[in-house]
Amino acid sequence: MAFPPGFLDELRARISLSGLIGRRVKLERRGREHAGLCPFHHEKTPSFFVVEDKAFFHCFGCGAHGDAVGFLMRSENLDFIEAVERLATEAGIEMPRPSVEERQHAQKEKSLLDALEAACAYYEGQLWGPGGRAAREYLGSRGLDPETVRNFRLGWAPSDRGALSRALSREIPEALLIEAGLLKASEDGGAFGYFRDRILFPITDRRGRVIAFGGRVTAGGEPKYLNSPESPLFQKGRTLYGWARAAAALRAEPRRTPGGGGRLVVVEGYMDVLALHRAGFPTVVAPLGTALSDDQIALLWRLAPEPVLCFDGDSAGQNAAKRALRRALPLLRAGQSLSFAALPAGEDPDSLLRASGRTAFEEVLAAAQPLWKVLFQTELAALPTDTPERRADLENRLKAAAREIADAGVQRQFHRELMRAFNLVTRPPSSVRRPLAGKKPGAELELPPPPAPQPQRVQRVQREMLFSILLRSPELLGEVAEELCALDLREAELDTLRSLILETSRSQPGLDAQGLQQHLVRCGLAATVERLLKRSVDSDVLVRKSDGATARRAWDHVIGMLAAGGQRGLAEVASGILSEDSPESWQERVLAARERLLRQPPHIEEEGF
Numbered sequence: 092m093a094f095p096p097g098f099l100d101e102l103r104a105r106i107s108l109s110g111l112i113g114r115r116v117k118l119e120r121r122g123r124e125h126a127g128l129c130p131f132h133h134e135k136t137p138s139f140f141v142v143e144d145k146a147f148f149h150c151f152g153c154g155a156h157g158d159a160v161g162f163l164m165r166s167e168n169l170d171f172i173e174a175v176e177r178l179a180t181e182a183g184i185e186m187p188r189p190s191v192e193e194r195q196h197a198q199k200e201k202s203l204l205d206a207l208e209a210a211c212a213y214y215e216g217q218l219w220g221p222g223g224r225a226a227r228e229y230l231g232s233r234g235l236d237p238e239t240v241r242n243f244r245l246g247w248a249p250s251d252r253g254a255l256s257r258a259l260s261r262e263i264p265e266a267l268l269i270e271a272g273l274l275k276a277s278e279d280g281g282a283f284g285y286f287r288d289r290i291l292f293p294i295t296d297r298r299g300r301v302i303a304f305g306g307r308v309t310a311g312g313e314p315k316y317l318n319s320p321e322s323p324l325f326q327k328g329r330t331l332y333g334w335a336r337a338a339a340a341l342r343a344e345p346r347r348t349p350g351g352g353g354r355l356v357v358v359e360g361y362m363d364v365l366a367l368h369r370a371g372f373p374t375v376v377a378p379l380g381t382a383l384s385d386d387q388i389a390l391l392w393r394l395a396p397e398p399v400l401c402f403d404g405d406s407a408g409q410n411a412a413k414r415a416l417r418r419a420l421p422l423l424r425a426g427q428s429l430s431f432a433a434l435p436a437g438e439d440p441d442s443l444l445r446a447s448g449r450t451a452f453e454e455v456l457a458a459a460q461p462l463w464k465v466l467f468q469t470e471l472a473a474l475p476t477d478t479p480e481r482r483a484d485l486e487n488r489l490k491a492a493a494r495e496i497a498d499a500g501v502q503r504q505f506h507r508e509l510m511r512a513f514n515l516v517t518r519p520p521s522s523v524r525r526p527l528a529g530k531k532p533g534a535e536l537e538l539p540p541p542p543a544p545q546p547q548r549v550q551r552v553q554r555e556m557l558f559s560i561l562l563r564s565p566e567l568l569g570e571v572a573e574e575l576c577a578l579d580l581r582e583a584e585l586d587t588l589r590s591l592i593l594e595t596s597r598s599q600p601g602l603d604a605q606g607l608q609q610h611l612v613r614c615g616l617a618a619t620v621e622r623l624l625k626r627s628v629d630s631d632v633l634v635r636k637s638d639g640a641t642a643r644r645a646w647d648h649v650i651g652m653l654a655a656g657g658q659r660g661l662a663e664v665a666s667g668i669l670s671e672d673s674p675e676s677w678q679e680r681v682l683a684a685r686e687r688l689l690r691q692p693p694h695i696e697e698e699g700f
């Protein structure tokens with residue numbers, strides 16, 4: 092629907108954003124802002140802010156950002172129009188009147204939905220009637236109880252090809268039943284039931300309205316699964332089985348995963364969805380018998396930032412998971428990914444739950460691997476890496492995979508992480524306990540240990556350097572905002588500074604260094620700004636060559652040092668540099684130190700080589 096100019100602005104102006112958000116999040120007033128625990132990720136101290144006079148919210152923890160419409164879309168899983176409708180009702184503003192075309196379209200949609208609903212009720216009646224006995228027995232043999240079957244509104248399409256038509260065509264025109272994919276036109280001008288002799292799983296849209304069916308044979312017969320044909324209401328690649336239920340369950344469930352948001356499980360088939368529901372995992376969806384599409388991945392991310400793919404433990408299932416990984420790669424964004432749970436070979440979620448119960452499945456989910464790691468292991472296992480040329484090939488493939496990621500920040504992180512793992516496994520065999528010799532490649536991949544705690548002072552200085560760089564080159568913000576948001580700041584002073592810098596960059600885009608510094612001074616941070624500008628960043632270099640590239644190099648070096656906290660060499664060198672009094676700029680000194688480190692011969696044990 093097209094909104095007249097100004098409509099959305101009026102809506103935003105009439106709604107109290109803190110009031111709207113305050114119903115879901117306990118907000119505390121802090122100056123001109125409200126702060127609270129972010130509803131979109133798990134946290135213990137508030138990094139979620141509502142800026143009432145600018146009508147937006149922002150989370151410094153997970154980057155969630157938007158206005159009232161965006162908040163409703165995210166927190167209630169509504170689409171744009173639905174969120175606008177909700178707000179309009181609340182604000183007492185009348186929605187714009189739909190055009191004639193829009194009214195006709197809505198009318199058509201309603202008749203199709205009515206036809207599908209009538210068919211769904213008819214098929215349900217058939218399943219529970221005398222003709223559905225064999226189908227009921229089959230479902231029982233698959234471990235489904237009557238409650239789940241009723242809850243999911245399963246049905247039975249009899250083998251009589253005229254049955255549906257006879258039952259519905261007095262009320263509903265045949266042409267409409269054909270358009271809804273319920274009947275199929277025959278060559279003699281008649282029409283017959285599209286589904287015959289099958290158990291039917293109603294497929295709903297995001298509001299839970301029936302838009303199609305998936306049909307499964309009970310005995311022999313081909314194909315094993317058959318979906319409704321595509322229709323104006325139903326596009327297979329844009330629909331997920333179970334989405335509406337999962338969305339409702341996620342709304343009810345406390346946000347509990349470490350990455351933020353609720354836990355969403357993606358399985359391969361309808362039966363898996365039902366089995367998981369029955370076992371108490373209601374936040375589960377399945378694609379409709381095809382590989383996950385871009386649209387479906389986007390739908391998953393509307394529900395949870397890191398859905399867990401739990402495909403069957405056979406080679407078909409594993410290949411489907413790898414295809415999904417490749418598909419998701421270009422779409423990854425900060426805080427938004429997939430993870431991969433590996434079922435025991437030969438099991439699917441249904442069979443595992445039946446054989447080993449809920450706990451076993453919980454364990455499978457808890458052991459889910461992040462996307463980058465699965466990517467690395469897949470590439471590592473694809474070809475041997477026993478010669479320099481083959482290792483170079485692996486390196487190329489890993490770099491190429493990272494380049495597929497559109498988001499620059501995520502791409503950089505992937506590149507770094509993949510190369511770190513690559514360097515680890517391609518060290519000369521004797522120094523890494525021969526991870527590849529005679530073993531399944533990748534089976535023994537050990538990740539580098541987490542960074543060891545380093546002298547706090549060094550890291551604090553490094554964090555301050557980052558702000559020092561930003562104060563001089565605020566134009567960097569566009570590129571490094573995500574890294575800035577992700578910084579683990581222990582100093583309240585820096586935390587405040589970060590909030591202000593980010594807020595300023597939004598409200599006054601294009602502000603230069605002087606403007607930013609003055610603004611911060613006016614906000615009461617004069618002392619902080621002055622101290623940071625004295626920080627050992629060589630101001631001359633940045634002033635003299637205050638081009639973005641220099642500032643960016645400086646930023647990357649310091650971020651690199653922070654990230655390399657565990658790599659003793661670099662951190663020690665950095666610490667030395669910071670305490671040194673030297674005429675060289677610190678960037679030059681860091682670069683030189685890096686060079687020295689890189690030139691050092693790697694630690695190679697010659698034995699057995």
Ligand SMILES: [Zn+2]
Nearest residue numbers: 129132150153
């Ligand atoms: Zn958040």
